[in-house]
Amino acid sequence: MLNVQGLTVRYGRAVQALSDVDLELPDDGVLAVLGGNGAGKSTLLRAISGTLRLHGGAVTAGEVRVDGDRIDGLDPALVVRRGVVAVPEGRQVFAGMTVEENLRAGGLGTRSSAVRAAARERIRELFPVLTERARQPAGLLSGGEQQMLAIGRALMSGPRLLLLDEPSLGLAPQMVGRIAAIIREIHEQGTAVVLVEQNATMALGVADHAVALEVGRVALSGPARELAESDEVQRLYLGGHAESAEQAEVEGRAAAAHRGAAPTLARWSG
Numbered sequence: 001m002l003n004v005q006g007l008t009v010r011y012g013r014a015v016q017a018l019s020d021v022d023l024e025l026p027d028d029g030v031l032a033v034l035g036g037n038g039a040g041k042s043t044l045l046r047a048i049s050g051t052l053r054l055h056g057g058a059v060t061a062g063e064v065r066v067d068g069d070r071i072d073g074l075d076p077a078l079v080v081r082r083g084v085v086a087v088p089e090g091r092q093v094f095a096g097m098t099v100e101e102n103l104r105a106g107g108l109g110t111r112s113s114a115v116r117a118a119a120r121e122r123i124r125e126l127f128p129v130l131t132e133r134a135r136q137p138a139g140l141l142s143g144g145e146q147q148m149l150a151i152g153r154a155l156m157s158g159p160r161l162l163l164l165d166e167p168s169l170g171l172a173p174q175m176v177g178r179i180a181a182i183i184r185e186i187h188e189q190g191t192a193v194v195l196v197e198q199n200a201t202m203a204l205g206v207a208d209h210a211v212a213l214e215v216g217r218v219a220l221s222g223p224a225r226e227l228a229e230s231d232e233v234q235r236l237y238l239g240g241h242a243e244s245a246e247q248a249e250v251e252g253r254a255a256a257a258h259r260g261a262a263p264t265l266a267r268w269s270g
Helices: 041-049 076-081 099-109 113-126 128-132 143-155 173-188 200-206 224-229 231-241 245-259
Strands: 002-011 015-025 030-034 057-066 084-087 161-165 192-196 209-214 217-223
Touching: 002 041, 015 041, 015 057, 015 209, 015 217, 030 041, 030 173, 030 200, 041 057, 041 076, 041 084, 041 161, 041 192, 076 084, 076 099, 084 143, 099 113, 099 143, 113 128, 113 143, 113 173, 128 143, 143 161, 143 173, 173 192, 173 200, 200 224, 200 231, 209 224, 209 231, 217 224, 224 231
Parallel strands: 030 192, 030 209, 084 161, 161 192
Antiparallel strands: 002 015, 002 057, 209 217
16 A cells, blocks of 8 residues: 655755655554654655645655555645555644534545545444534543544545554553554454554554654564564663553553554563
């Protein structure tokens, strides 16, 4: 589905944020993108979603293809119509609008009423709390509920590829586990996911494939389970970024419930 080849991105003339990045995501996959602050994770999502120029950046080399068609350089609205939708970092909901109005805004990305109707039913099943609070201003929701709303709003256009930027940021461990389970369920319903995360424990528990960015370059890549068990990933990401054995266990149980496998994330916490 997603193929990124030789992607190089600059901000202005001086800052090169990505350099010769290659990655692939099969139709049936969840790809975790790991890395510390400044590694280029958010820039990668901006390049895929077409929003890079809104942040003063530009693709100077390489290409991004979805289903074989190039999308780098397209207007963000056209990227959405190609089935690629991003959920930016920070749960950027429309705080003064109701939950229902936020969801309707997400549906503006598609002209198909059938797609919107199917997406609405999907959101009811994934996020029943949003139905219960449909008339409540989004700004009054908890942090976890706002994250659910941001994801639900993105799903309203019926994407084939969902880009998630730090969905666990600032959430309590129990809510992180719920978000992890929701991501797996979204994938199992037929939507591919690129998951950018500093919480490597959660990301590797959810993903099938993973890459690690360092200073704008791909430093590591491979199956998520293999990377999680590697000494280098444990030293660089899991030992340094896992919050606690208790949190790892919570997140692991949530993700493993959808994998049909016993949770093993607790031993990855360093």
